[in-house]
Amino acid sequence: MIKLLLRNSKEKIIYGLIISSALITMGILFWIFIFIVMNGMPHLNLQFIFSNYSGEETGIFPMIINTLMVIGITIIIAVPIGISTAIYLVEYAKNGRVVNVIRFSVELLAGIPSIIYGLFGMVFFVTILNFNWSILSGTLTLSIMILPTIIRTTEEALISVPKEYREGSLSLGASKIRTIMKVVLPSAQSGILTGIILGMGRISGETAAIYLTAGMVPRIARGILESGRTLSVHMYLLAKEGISFEEAYATATILLLLTLILNIMAKILSRNQES
């Protein structure tokens, strides 16, 4: 009887701990979210969003455009390479040393702090290749950084395609490449898209790597060889230089909104895949 009571109370305590951990996590998340939005909202208006950052104007329009440009170009560079790598690993490579080396490199890439990518980009793309601080240097650096995300999610999506689909296609005399393009990739589509969107989220929030490679000119970059400041870099400068915390919060609100939209998109897509 006493044993039973003891066991019951032990379970209750553990249950309580688990629940409170969950509540604390959620609480902190909401608190951050509300804190930033509360502080950002008063300064947020159409003029702030749609005007330039020069002279009297303190708008973030150039940064929004630069951010979208960086996201777009990085995706264009990284996605084909990432998907091809994943296809090689899942569909072609036989398990052996080469695959292990590639897998290990991918894991390694994923674990490197972004400032190191930034440093590498600054030395290699900015200086050695002489691309200067530019959208090109920045997006090339970020492409390398998000490759692991793209490769891993694509790999998982490809692995989850039933082998019966591949057999069905091959047994009809379709070539391997046709099987991959027409049957395997379409079946893995939403998983791959989810990975791409997660990668986009990472790009939009990245600061260190892009700050060291794309520079911080607060104008819309008119070409990929021009420097351009992104939202996250802008926020960093506003806060670090003590220019304006109101503006920093307002910028953060926009960035949060962007990340939120990307995450919701990823959720919807992965739900679609399950059904």
Place this chain on the structure above:
Amino acid sequence: MESRNVIEIDNLNLFYGDFQALEDINIEIERNKVTALIGPSGCGKSTFLRTLNRMNDLIENTIVKGDVILDGVDIYKEINLLDLRKRVGMVFQKPNPFPMSIYENVAYGPKAHGVKNKAILDKIVEENLKKAALWDEVKNRLDKSAMGLSGGQQQRLCIARALAVEPEIILMDEPTASLDPIATLKIEELINELKKKYSIIIVTHSMQQAGRISDKTAFFLMGEIIEYSDTTKLFSNPQKKKTEDYITGRFG
């Protein structure tokens, strides 16, 4: 003139690495007949089936020795793999339609072999869905996903898909194992119809099924063919003790 045998196999041995899955297989498969392969699980009957369209090539470390002759041509030495699979179609144990429309499923094979004309594809789709006795059930929803069909319908769709590339031989790997009795009956009726034009080789776990639909039966055990003869003869008057033990249910 076409010879009586569509496939002739001479001293076939197959290894997965060190494991010998098939041993000294010698068999002649007759044209326009249904040949059933029976035997307990793991006896090599599915492995044997998959040597005939070289699906075993997908498994690493598979070594095939001996001759598999399809209409006078050695399929391991003298034929393009994609051509072989066009001539030797396959239907799998679990219905595996692609996650596309019913139409696209049937048109997939012809497209892979270069048919682009929409009118021709339309004709191929209709013809083969009719051959697979599925046309009436799906003609109004060809553009709907094949995943919405019942298991039996999906399997008949897979048969239509296989027929659409105009094979000479159809391999069936326990095609009714995952279907209910009524769907099974439909597939069996279909096999009876199809053998007029195609040579069919079917792996089955059910001896009743082998008895109902096949002309010839081969009994596999431990990677070897123990007995191969007319189905009626094999079931009524088996020559080997092991065959008799198996068909009377003493093991397996």
